[in-house]
Amino acid sequence: MTNDLDALLSRPLPVVADDGFSVSVALRALREGERNKLLDQLVLLLTGTVVLAALPLTYFGATIERVTVSLGNSAPVALAFAALVLTTAFVRGVVDRVE
Amino acid sequence: MDESKLIARAAAGDSAAFALLVRQHQSGLRGFLRRLTRNDPSLADDIAQETFLECWRKLSHYRGEGSFAGWLNRIAWTRFLMDARKRKPELLEDLPEQGFETAPDIRFDLESAMAKLSAGERAALTLCYALGHSNEEAAAILSMPLGTVKSHILRGRDKLRALLERAP
Numbered sequence: 001m002t003n004d005l006d007a008l009l010s011r012p013l014p015v016v017a018d019d020g021f022s023v024s025v026a027l028r029a030l031r032e033g034e035r036n037k038l039l040d041q042l043v044l045l046l047t048g049t050v051v052l053a054a055l056p057l058t059y060f061g062a063t064i065e066r067v068t069v070s071l072g073n074s075a076p077v078a079l080a081f082a083a084l085v086l087t088t089a090f091v092r093g094v095v096d097r098v099e
Numbered sequence: 100m101d102e103s104k105l106i107a108r109a110a111a112g113d114s115a116a117f118a119l120l121v122r123q124h125q126s127g128l129r130g131f132l133r134r135l136t137r138n139d140p141s142l143a144d145d146i147a148q149e150t151f152l153e154c155w156r157k158l159s160h161y162r163g164e165g166s167f168a169g170w171l172n173r174i175a176w177t178r179f180l181m182d183a184r185k186r187k188p189e190l191l192e193d194l195p196e197q198g199f200e201t202a203p204d205i206r207f208d209l210e211s212a213m214a215k216l217s218a219g220e221r222a223a224l225t226l227c228y229a230l231g232h233s234n235e236e237a238a239a240i241l242s243m244p245l246g247t248v249k250s251h252i253l254r255g256r257d258k259l260r261a262l263l264e265r266a267p
Contacts, residue, residue, distance in 0.1 A: 005260055008209050009228035013130030021125050025148055026118035029155040033112065 102167060110158040117158075120167075121151050127230065128171055134225045135179050136190060137214040146182055150175040165239065169232060173240045176222060183218065191218045193258075212262040220255030223248050 071077050100119070108116035128150060132143035153174050161170055183190040193216060213221055219241070226237040227248075234252070238245045 005256060005263065006228070008263075009224060009256075009259075011209075011229065013127065013134070013225070013229045016126045016129040016133070018122060018125055021129070021144065021147075022118055022121035025121045025125075025151045026114050028148065029117055029152055030114045032152065032155070033114070 103163065106158065106161065106163075106167060109155070110161070117155055124168060124171055125151075127168060128175055131172060131222075131225055131230065132175055132179065134210075134213060134221050134229075135176075135218060136187075138210060142182070142187070146175060146178050149182075150178050153178070165236060168230070169236055169240050172226065172230070172232075173242070176241055179218070193217045193220075209259075209263075212259050215262060216255050216258055217251075219243070219247070219251045220258070223251035224255045224259075227252060 102120075102123070105116045105120050105123075109120055125147065129140075129143055129147045132146050132150075133140060136142045136146070150171060154171060157174075161167070180191070213224070216224070222241055223237055226232045226240060227234060232240065234245060234248050238248045241248060243251075
C-alpha cells in the first residue's frame with residue numbers, strides 16, 4: 001500500500017488546458033500597467049499644480065527683476081562685462097591672424 | 100526561449116514575454132490551486148489570476164533564488180490562505196470523517212481522499228510528490244518550519260492510506 005500510495009501521489013497533476021487563461025491574465029496585467037502609468041502622471045500633475053500654487057511667484061518675479069536692474073545699473077558689473085567682451089575679441093583677432 | 104531571459108524581459112515590462120511565462124506555468128499552478136481549493140476550478144482560477152498579477156507587479160524583486168515555479172507557488176499559497184480566511188475558512192480544516200463513513204457509495208480516488216486533508220497537508224503532499232519539490236523547498240514555499248512540513252507529509256500520508264483502504 002505504501003509503495004502504491006507513493007506512486008499515486010507522485011503522479012503529475014492533471015494537465016489544465018490554457019483555454020485563453022494566459023491571454024486574459026496578460027491583458028489584465030497590461031491594462032493594470034497602463035492604469036498605473038496614468039495614475040502616476042496624474043499624481044505628478046497634481047503635485048506640480050499644488051507646488052506651483054503654493055510658491056510665492058510674485059515675490060520671486062519681483063526679486064529677479066530687482067536683481068537684474070541693479071546688475072544692469074552697476075558700474076563694476078558693466079566694466080567686467082566690457083573687459084570680457086574686449087578680451088574675447090582680442091583673442092579671436094590673434095587666432096585669426098595666426099591662422 | 101530561456102526562462103531567465105523571459106523573466107528579465109517580463110520584469111522590464113514586456114507583456115508578451117509575461118504572457119509566455121504564464122502559458123508555461125499556468126497548468127502547474129492551476130493544478131496546485133485546484134488541490135488546495137478541494138477541486139473548485141473557478142476559485143482556483145481566480146486565485147491563479149491574482150497570483151500571476153502579483154507576480155507581474157513583483158517580478159523586478161525576483162532574485163532567481165530557487166525555481167520560478169517555487170516562487171509562483173509561494174505567492175499562490177499566500178493568496179490562497181488570504182482568500183480562504185476571508186471567503187471559505189473550511190478550506191483550511193480537515194473534513195470530518197463521518198462524511199465518507201455515512202456515504203459508502205462515494206468513489207474514493209486520490210482527489211476525493213486528498214480533499215479530506217487539511218490545507219497544509221494537501222499543500223505539502225502536492226508540492227513534495229506531484230510537483231517534485233524537496234521538503235526544504237516546500238518549507239520555503241509554505242513559510243513553515245521544515246519539521247512542520249515533514250509532519251504534514253507524515254500525517255497526510257497516514258490519513259490518505261486509511262481513507263484509500265476504506266474505499267469501496
